[in-house]
Amino acid sequence: MNVGVEGVDASVAAKPMLGSEILRVEDLRTSFFLPIGELQAVRGVSFSLDRGRSLGIVGESGSGKTVLARSIMRLNLGVNVEISGSAIFEGRDLLALPRREMRRIWGTGIAMIFQDPMTSLNPMVKVGRQVTEHLRKHTGVGRQEAKRTALDLLNEVRIPEAESRIDRFPHELSGGMRQRVSIASALACEPSLLFADEPTTALDVTVQHQILNLLSREQRQRDMTMVMVTHDLGVVAGRTDDTLVMYAGKVVEQAPTVEIFDDTRHPYTEALMRSIPRTSQASHTPLVAITGRPPVATHLPKGCAFSPRCPYVQPRCHEEDPVLVSSGSSGHSTACWYPVGSDEGREAFERNLSDRLPQTLAVAESIGAEQSPEVPAEFPNGGLA
């Protein structure tokens, strides 16, 4: 671990060991000060990421996942923003670095891919220069060499007829091709950490599949560390090592991706899993909808932010905000007083059921409709295996 070693120069530490910590985020908070009050977009997020791993950050719109990524990257979030906490990347706190230093890390240390490849590419710049712009700036390679590198990169991201496409403008390419160009451009300086913010949300399902495969391939080949920000549980499953689930600016559950799915602990994660339709289900399977809607970030409820929608909710949840604590196996933590699958959780659910709490009844009814009656009230994983 090279955390806390002051002044470690990224260029000196040539090829650090795989598995050593590359990024440690501690108590990161981002607030926007709006005329209507303080909007706490990220409320104390901590996590650590090892070299060569892939992390999925899952959440709905407004959960703070994108603001979290942009805060770590020090990307412009507008005015009246306050960011606190630390984000230590290869030994240096990104949040404390002067902007000039940050500019050296963008592209070479950390790169980012955005949701909409049309707006993240410069419409006035041809594909070839788009890809090698940082490369020429950071390493000072010549025009001819840059062009060769661009061609190699475009071939690597499997853009057909790269020789002719290199002189095209972004608008002459399809959405999928544009995203390939922006991936090539992100990879040009061989970053050790890649942030992908909803990289496939704007794309068709077939193209999404291609782009996700491309990202997974590049990540493995280059031993690159990757953070995938998405709203889609299907995108993280099978493609990331670990997953963070965010709700209202906080991490509510964090675990190896397999455990998030097989051993769900947080009521929000459980509810999310139950509410998405799956092709493995017969058609017309009733969906277990989550009641209510996500909270407004300027008016967060007291206590746990999910409490107004939670089928396990107890009086304590309205008073005290649970902190993220590791539960059971290694590396699995949950922020919940009454986690799914625990005795407390079971009792809480049954108590709510006998009190006829609407959201608990709704879950019990929908589950009852799709499961045989002998299944007890605990519904491990919602029977979605």
Next chain:
Amino acid sequence: MAGSGKAHLRPADETLIQVEDLVVEFRAAGKNTVKAVSGISLDVKAGETLGLVGESGCGKSTVARSLIQLPPPKSGSVVLDGVELTELSERQLRHHRPGLQMIFQDPISSLNPRRRVAEIVAEPLRVWGPHDEKEQAEIVDRMLHAVGLDPEVARDKRPHEFSGGQCQRISIARSLVLGPQVLICDEPVSALDVSVQAQILNLLRDLKAEYGLTLVFIAHDLAVVKNVSDVVAVMYLGKLCEVAGPDDLYANAAHPYTTLLLESIPEPDPAVVIDVSMDQAGEIPSSIDPPSGCRFRTRCPQASERCANEEPQMREVSAGHYVACHHPLVAVAG
């Protein structure tokens, strides 16, 4: 593929909507024509939900819009409940439009931001009546209640005071005040959060049962389409590939394009092993100059010379399961 043919159509007296040989074209820059829909035939029974799937640009929204004659198709026929809509004048058509309502992808931009919710929902009544304001208010309240909004709270608010899911509820309420037979849903949950999506899907299911609606449901999310549909039609580049019941289609896809779509779905299941070395074939070609013969052949692993020369026709592979392909992936019945 994407072939033509009408083998999959059911007897006209059993269906509510019948679309035959629908062709829709748009003028593009220069002398080009976008062949958005090229000879599609479809039918929907009363009370049925037809799911339309395909990549963007395949013409699924155009098919749905041509049901309400927006715009009128270049050729082909659209019959609703025995009435040939393509032959009606604008004036006559107006009298049939209340029976066909539509909800859109972006619920916020489909509502007038300057109007109050009660006015938005009452708008169709102001045109078609009843004109009595008290009666209108009663219908609006009943409708708001039916879509799960408290009329007391919602009535006097404006759209920006609601979340995306609630705005979609408002637009559903507006689409139902005239008691339509058919509700066309164009990607109704694509812009919504995952946690809200299930609420709207369940609401549509309940309303369909309560009001006896016939639904044409467009979505790019194949899991959503499977969940809501009674029949699914797969489209590619303005043509139909495959028509089948959802469970049958997802279990025994006969068309190579359907398989490609199904294999591309990111399954929310970490146990599914993903072969990342695979790059499934290419991208959708331009609909200005579609490939000859079967339109899918440029991306199809099964493509042969025959596919370039001869357009496949719809044929039955099993009961209620039709495919337009020369080399279907399942044995053809008979």
